[in-house]
Amino acid sequence: MLSDIQEILYDEEQIRHKVIEMGRQLSRDFKDRNPLVICILKGAFIFMADLVKAMDIPLEIDFMAVSSYGASTKSSGVVKIVKDLDVPVEGRDVLIVEDIIDSGLTLSYLIDVLERRNAKSVTVATLFDKPSGRTVELEADYVGYTLPDAFVVGYGLDYAEKYRNLPFIGILKPEVYNR
């Protein structure tokens, strides 16, 4: 596994500090708003768990699973809802928790869905942002790290469902997806 990684960008300790800092900021910004915190599966599962532990305010959580990459390093362009929310978002302050924004397609689709369901507000927190990948204009409200133009894995992010369990974020060797 580790031999498939070209370079570690941020290690476990660095990510831990970044997530705690974002959690503290979100606690201040969402105090008394009882946000509905939505984890975008599968990629955001580790970030979500660590982030909500760093938020010491009343909040609720729910999960949505979407998929557009499959076993590729490029978005298929078609965002598919694999699992929808269990609760209505109408009138709620919604906080979307994403692992990465790349083309922006997943989030622009999700924001549209949640706004049409009459959420009171929709805010986006992403741990990683890759602005070089954008095909639609989109900016997150909270960004942990801005990444270079490379396919990354770890801390929830996969290539063909593998590497999600790496505790750090790193660049995958191109020979892994070119072989």
Ligand SMILES: O=P(O)(O)OC[C@H]1O[C@H](OP(=O)(O)OP(=O)(O)O)[C@H](O)[C@@H]1O
């Ligand atoms: O900005 P975009 O180009 O849309 O890319 C970002 C999305 O792609 C990944 O999900 P993926 O579809 O791979 O599903 P997964 O989370 O189950 O891996 C990632 O977790 C984001 O949700």
Ligand code: HPA
């Ligand atoms: O760089 C990436 N790595 C893993 N999953 C992704 N989904 C969008 N971009 C990426």
Ligand SMILES: [Mg+2]
């Ligand atoms: Mg994926």
